[in-house]
Amino acid sequence: MSSSYSLEILKMAPSKNKRAAVALILLNILKKRREKKKVTQNRSIWVKPHLQERHRVGIEQTLLTDLLAQDGNDFKNFMRMDYDTFMMLQDKVSLVLCYKIAFNDYYKINFKVRLDIEKQDTYLRSSISSELRLAITLRFLATGDSYRSLEYLTRVSASTISLLVPHVCQAVYSHLQPEYMKVPCTEDDWKKIADEFRNKWNFPNATGAIDGKHIEIEAPPNAGSYYFNYKGRHSIVLLALADAECNFLYIDVGCNGRMSDGGIFKNSTLYRLKII
Known part of the structure; x- marks a missing residue:
């Protein structure tokens, strides 16, 4: 609807309908502005180059390996736990009961699967190991670093980290709470x-x-x-x-x-x- 045509309609409308006509014209203008904002540009690259190097020079292959090669104190300082505790925790959250989550309802399935924080490779890209997912989450909990800062440390994108941190936290809580923080019930x-x-x-x-x-x-x-x-x-x-x-x-x-x-x-x- 052109502005000149809108003005003609406004002049022809009875005075009692002019307010409604003005409102319709404004709504039409706002709609067009929103449609312009929705126009998005195509990605120039699918994955940033520094993230593609994760499996060659990521923290699993470099920093964590170097920390473990020392006396272990640096690894404990970095993760806030020793290596044995880290691996125990990783084993617990990797082998889990599968849950179907719908809002606040949990439906338990009667078999165990390795899919809580463990993902599979695809033809398009390699998955992030459960060890790395846990390491990123523990580092976030220990330092409170921003997801962007952790991206540069781990070579995992900030958007991916924003998804995996809550996921891993839920997995850790689901497994450790019944054993280590059991609420008295009798x-x-x-x-x-x-x-x-x-x-x-x-x-x-x-x-x-x-x-x-x-x-x-x-x-x-x-x-x-x-x-x-x-x-x-x-x-x-x-x-x-x-x-x-x-x-x-x-x-x-x-x-x-x-x-x-x-x-x-x-x-x-x-x-x-x-x-x-």
Whole structure:
């Protein structure tokens, strides 16, 4: 619709319909502008040259190999764990139960497959090994580096890292949580924890030590003051429960920082257990 034709329609329209006509003209202009923005350019290259060299000079072939060739302390500093622990963790998250995920529903399939963080090669490109996926994730958790910074370190694209980090984190949590952070589920389990607090700390009738930690974030777009906490920063909150040996029994992450301690606890699944 041309602008001159639109003006002719506007002149001919009754006064009571002029506002509607103006609105239609503006919508048409906005639609054309959006269509222009959708025009994208073809990629000049499919994979950046420095990323294509990953299997020759990536950190698996260079940095990690050099660190392991030394006394092992540098590898532990880089990964925040020794090599044996790293390989144990890699084995656990590689052989897993397959889950079909739809929103928050999990449907368990009754056979084991090696596909949680392990991928297969294709004719177009080689896959990223489970060891490298785990190494990238551990380095991200240890340093908080940006995905772009990790791209230059690992020769894996930032867009790929943004997908694999949450995937590996979910795999690690799914496997380690039932073994190392099992939430007490019976009255006897809670009484055992209370006995440990009484015997070790002379603190009777305690079923756990609970506290929260603000995790600073960049405020999401249009979030306003939703995540703004009393410290003057934007954050989400980690709520944790520990036993007498300072081992985590339960965690809840994600409440907005502006909520009170009582509100955060009341919003957790732990509150619904009606144990504490």
